[in-house]
Amino acid sequence: MIGPHGEFGVHSDSWMPLHETVEGWVESVALAHHASTCAKTITMVTGQDVDTLQLDAYEEVAEVVGLADTWWRSADSLVAIYMGEAECMAAPQCKTAYIYSGLDTWGLCGQRKA
Numbered sequence: 550m551i552g553p554h555g556e557f558g559v560h561s562d563s564w565m566p567l568h569e570t571v572e573g574w575v576e577s578v579a580l581a582h583h584a585s586t587c588a589k590t591i592t593m594v595t596g597q598d599v600d601t602l603q604l605d606a607y608e609e610v611a612e613v614v615g616l617a618d619t620w621w622r623s624a625d626s627l628v629a630i631y632m633g634e635a636e637c638m639a640a641p642q643c644k645t646a647y648i649y650s651g652l653d654t655w656g657l658c659g660q661r662k663a
Contacts, residue, residue, distance in 0.1 A: 565637035573614030589651025599644040626650045
């Protein structure tokens, strides 16, 4: 659904905005596709384990304008954290994160090394 201020989200028993904008959601989907084709390994983390991910060495990917669903970038990996649907449905076991590892500059940012 689209919220009153243009945010993109889901609605079940309650409203949960996932991204500040529809464009941010589109960026997230595009980034997931790109990362999945470039990563050397992809690790899925679910439930309570998502809360234990250490993201101190990561920077948030601003283009996805994430609210409940966010993306993080480090020197050679991307992490997608999907918590919105789990929160909306009061189902913490459904929290999911994907860690895309072994990325080069092209995999991280869509830019070739000069």
